[in-house]
Amino acid sequence: MSDLAPTIPSVTTTTESSYTARHLSVLEGLEAVRKRPGMYIGSTDSRGLMHCLWEIIDNSVDEALAGHGELIEIVLHPDSSVEVIDHARGIPVDTVEKLGLSGVEVVFTKLHAGGKFGGSSYGSSGGLHGVGASVVNALSSRLDVEVDRGGKTYRMTFRRGEPGMFDDAGGSPGPDSPFAPFTDHSELAVVGKVRRGVTGTRIRYWADRQIFPLSATFSYDELITRARQTAFLVPGLEIVVRDERRLPGTPGADGPVQESFKYDGGTKDFVEFLAPADPSVTDVWLLRGEGTFTETVQQLDGKGHLVATEVERTCEVDIALRWGSGYETEVRTFVNIIATPKGGTHLAGFEQALLKVLRKQIEANARRLKLTGKNGKEKVEKDDVMAGLTAVVMVRFPEPQFEGQTKEVLGTAPVRQVVSKVVETELGGLLESSARATKAQAASLLEKVVDEMRARVSARTQKEISRRKSALESSSLPQKLADCRTDDVGSSELFIVEGDSALGTAKDARDSEFQALLPIRGKILNVQKASLADMLGNAECAAIIQVIGAGSGRSFDLEAARYGRIVLMTDADVDGAHIRTLLLTLFFRYMRPLIEAGRVYAAVPPLHRVEVVGSGGKPGETIYTYSEKELTQQLARLARSGKRYKEPIQRYKGLGEMDADQLAETTMDPEHRTLRRVRMSDAAAAETVFELLMGNEVAPRKDFIIAGADDLDPTRIDA
Structure with missing residues (x-):
């Protein structure tokens, strides 16, 4: 602190009898801070001690942001005090009319008082709550402030938030010096002169060991990191840190050490400093702009009312x-140069737009990136985009809303x-740039993001295969089940396939990501006639119920179905058709x-395959028909068009006769297949039909067959 301390008359320490109502009015708000310090600084360990220092430093940085002062000095003194010196405008020293106190006393004794509420003094600031300096004062056993302003040096001292005067006549200034509080009125003493035009503020304080334990100390490494970070974010500002403590294990153990930081490149220099040594995919890109929003705030009117x-x-x-x-990600976020380590709305907006822009570019370049067909179903996720990214995100605007005094999360929604x-x-403009260098970097970036996506999908697939295998080995699921990989029930499908021959072809035809196969042998038990015990004892019925995994009968839980x-x-x-009817009876x-939920379907495989002979050596088209009537119509159409087809026309006797490509194209590929959904609009009528066709009573079924015999077309019988 400055050596311009005034000569102080002999004073005595405060006694209970001299504790007047005036002290109560000054300490009313600060006593709450001392009682619940964690509410204001987070904790009372070293982290809270450092937070107090940030509050003082941030006030000086706000002055630099407003264009006042290009140098901030921070000194760690041997007596455990810390001093912050700036060369800005200096704290106002004139009297605040409504309070009858000097600006200095108001700043250091009144919560929610300062120059950052009306919006005229600071366009954007970090210390916006107006509690920083007053909280530090309340939690200090001593705080001295000197202000150079108007050609004079003003001084005021405080003990635990209470203004008064210390008697340092016997030695160095310290919190143990005799203290006399002001009783009638406060005094902002003039202790010296400075050249006109010289302004600034010097604040030195001793943390109160009634609040902070002796183990709480100022961290030189944290201070250096914060000073460097701030210098990056405020181009042209020089920050000097000096450690005079000589603490063992610190850079200043052998003597005072000093480091200085000043950068002119802003966030660009910061990213280059943070970026790892691995080869870069892109240069450092700058994204700058602004936007406006409206919000409703409480402001003081001319009468002092909110x-x-x-x-x-x-x-x-x-x-x-x-x-x-x-693949390492390093993203730092700031609001008015105040770090927000837990993010907030600015980080959410950044990540949201980053993902949106890169998804759009990847979709536009899907063919070049080989993201067609099955590969095109996967979507790029946030982790794919963030891999390998180093970014500094900073926003500046007046009166941001933080979640708590520690300012770790930004809460202003419109940001x-x-x-x-x-x-x-x-970023969209950069990725679509026609400049050669930027265009090449954009292409490399898209390839990197797609590679990250593929690596993520591959890792997930391996994990799911392992998980599925473990589940199958530890459960009673039948070994013949060829399961799918996905655990998304909404997109998964279970094909109940007739016969092992069809299973072999279906395995090659399916998309194993979401299509599972369960073969059944021949005609299953007619459960309309059989008892519950017989049904559960039947291997095929039991396998179907186990694979679906939702139980049966009254205990059936649709939400538990695995497909x-x-x-x-x-x-x-x-x-x-008979097997399909037996299966539908079971369901x-x-x-x-x-x-009832519409989740049961019947596949519609083709009956015929017609190969049209191409002209001029070109391959002809392949036509699949699903009935004799459709085949007749197609052949007539080909004859009218003068097209020939290979004889004989292939008639499928079963699914096993198809090649895997043919089965996939006609029956299993969602883009080409036809499925017939099984509906049940009238449950009572459906139950009557099932009982008639599949029940124990033979006579009604015989009458039904005789009554419909005349309508039967004998050619439809596959004999």
């Missing part, structure tokens, strides 16, 4: 980012949209909610 006022805010966005070839729009516009669709895939003949009797 009035709800709608104001328009301008939010400046300054982002620098760079992708490297590695999300502002940041998102700037990123979409600026989104159940597809009955049988041959296109009478036996196939109707014991798993009816699946039918």
Whole structure:
């Protein structure tokens, strides 16, 4: 602190009798801080001690942001005190009319008082709550402040938030010096003169060991990191840190050490400093812009009353980012140069726009990136985009809303949209740039993101295969089940296939990501006639119930079903229709909610395959028909067109006769197949039909067959 301390008359320490009502008015708010310090600084360990220092430093940085002062000095003294010196405008020393106190005393004794509420003194600031300096004062056993302003040096001292005078006549200044509080009125003493035009503030304080334990100390490494970070974010500002403590294990153990930081490149230099040494995919790109939003705030009117006022805010966005070839992510976020380690709305807007822009570019370049067909189903996720990214995201706007005094999370909601729009516009322009160097970097970036996506999908697939295998080995699921990999019930399908021969072809034809196969042998038990015990004892029925995994009968739980669709895939003949009817009987009797929910389907395999002969050596088209009538119509159409086809026309006897490509194209590929959904609009009528066709009573079924005999076309019988 300055040596310009005044000569102080002999004083005595405060006694209870001299504790007047005036002290109560001064300490009313600060006593709450001393009682609940964690509410204001987070904790009372070293982290809270450092937070107090940040509050003082941030006030000086706010002055630099406003264009006042280019140098801040921070000194760690041997007596455990810390001093912050700036060369800005200096704290106002004139009297605040409504309070009758000097500006210095108001700043250090009144909570929620300062120059950052009305919006005129600071366009954007970090110390916006107006509690920083007063909280530090309340938690200090001594705080001295000197202000150079108007050609004079002013001084005021405090003990635990109470203004008064220390008697340092016997030695160095310290919290143990005799102290006399002001009783009638406070005094902002003039202790010296300075050249006109010289301004600034010097604050030195001793943390109160009644609040902070002796183990709480100022961390030189943290201070250096914060000073360097701030110098990056405020181009042209020089920050000097000096450690005079000589603490063992610190750089200043052998004597005072000093480091200075000053950068002119802003966030660009910061990203280059943070970026790892791995090869870069892109240069450091700058995304800058601004946006406006309105919000309703409480402002003081001319009478000193708070009035709800709608104001328009301008939010400046300054982002620098760079992708490297590695996978580590380093994203730092700031609001008015105050670090927000837990993010907030500005980070959410940044990540949202980043993902949106890169997804759009990847979709536009899907063919070049080989993301067609099955590969095109996967979507790029946030982790794919963030891999290898180093970024600094900073926004500046007046009166940001933080979640708590420690300012770790930004809560101003409209900032999300502002940041998102700037990123979409600026990054989108870079990725679509025609400049050769930028265009090459953009292409490399898209390839990197797609590679990250593929690596993620591959790792997930391996994990799911392992998980599925473990589940199968530890459960009673049948070994013949060829399961799918996905655990998304909504997109998964279970094909119940007739016969092992069809299973072999279906395995090659399916998409194993979401299509599972369960073969059944021949015709299953007619459960309309059989008892519950017989049904459960039947291997095929039990396997179907176990694989679906939702129980049976009254205990059936639709939410527990392991597949989104159940597809009955049988041959296109009478036996196939019979098997399909038996399966539907099982579902109707014991798993009816699946039918009610529309989750049971019947596959529609073709009956015929017609190969049209191409002209001029070109391959002809392949036509599949699903009935004799459709075949006749197609052949007539070909004859009218003068087209020839190979004889004989292939008639499929069963699914096993198809090649895997043919089965996939006609029956299993969602883009080409036809499925017939099994509906049940009238449960009572459906139950009557099932009982008639599949029940124990033979006579009604015989009458039904005789009554419909005249309508039967003998050619439809597959004999």
